[in-house]
Each structure stands twice: as C-alpha cells, then as structure tokens.
Amino acid sequence: MTDFSADKVIWTSRVHDSFGPVVELSDEQGQISYYTIEKExxxxxxxxxxxxxxxxxxxxxxxxxxxLTSLEGTLELVTIDDDDEWENVSELYDELTFPE
Known part of the structure; x- marks a missing residue:
C-alpha cells in the first residue's frame, strides 16, 4: 500500500520555478486555460x-x-487517471490545507 501521509510530504516548487506563478494548459480541443499554482x-x-x-x-x-519529468528535465502536468490515486492525493491535500 502506498503511503499518502501528511508527514511524508515534501514541499517543492519545480513547476513554479520553471513557469512562474501561472501556467497555461490546453485541453484536447486546443482550448487554453490559465491556472495559478497553489501548492506543489x-x-x-x-x-x-x-x-x-x-x-x-x-x-x-x-x-x-x-x-512528470522527462529524461531531458522537461516538466509535464498530466491528469491523474487512477481513481484511488486521485482520491488519496485529494484527501491528503484537504488534510494539509484544513488540519483538524
């Protein structure tokens, strides 16, 4: 079982360092959206x-x-397709953002 514990989190800033505080993403239809980086x-x-x-x-x-990081060091943001992984990361983010 994978450990998605709050005490195992290492804060990073690779995307922010590479692209700045706002990233531009395009969907399958080529529609561009802008996102502010909240946490990494x-x-x-x-x-x-x-x-x-x-x-x-x-x-x-x-x-x-x-x-994801390519062999050349290029960063790519990808959708989390695995439901269990998404649920674990989402719950972890909620725990980190809204501690009891």
Whole structure:
C-alpha cells in the first residue's frame, strides 16, 4: 500500500520555478486555460501540483495534476487517471490545507 501521509510530504516548487506563478494548459480541443499554482509536493514517490483555474466558479475547487519529468528535465502536468490515486492525493491535500 502506498503511503499518502501528511508527514511524508515534501514541499517543492519545480513547476513554479520553471513557469512562474501561472501556467497555461490546453485541453484536447486546443482550448487554453490559465491556472495559478497553489501548492506543489512530492509524496509516495510521485510529484503533484495543485492548480486553481482563473475561470473557476465559487464551488469548483482546485485541480490536482501529477508532475512528470522527462529524461531531458522537461516538466509535464498530466491528469491523474487512477481513481484511488486521485482520491488519496485529494484527501491528503484537504488534510494539509484544513488540519483538524
């Protein structure tokens, strides 16, 4: 079982350092959206970025992406397709953001 514990989190800033505080992402249709980088962290052997869309509604929360690094060092933000991984990272982010 993968350990998504708050005490295992390592805060990072690779995406921010590479692109600045706002990133531009495009979807499958080529639609461009801008996101502010809220947090970045490593946990359970993976890296994640929490982004907030500049077009988000009041009820829409942040979006979480996995950060991949190519052999050349290029960063890529990808959607987390595994439901269990997404749930674990989402719950961890909530725990880190709203501690009891």
């Amino acid at each position: 962290f490593d946990v359970a052997g993976n890296s994640y970025a929490v982004l907030i869309s500049e077009n988000r509604s009041e009820v829409q929360g942040p979006e979480i992406f996995r950060i």
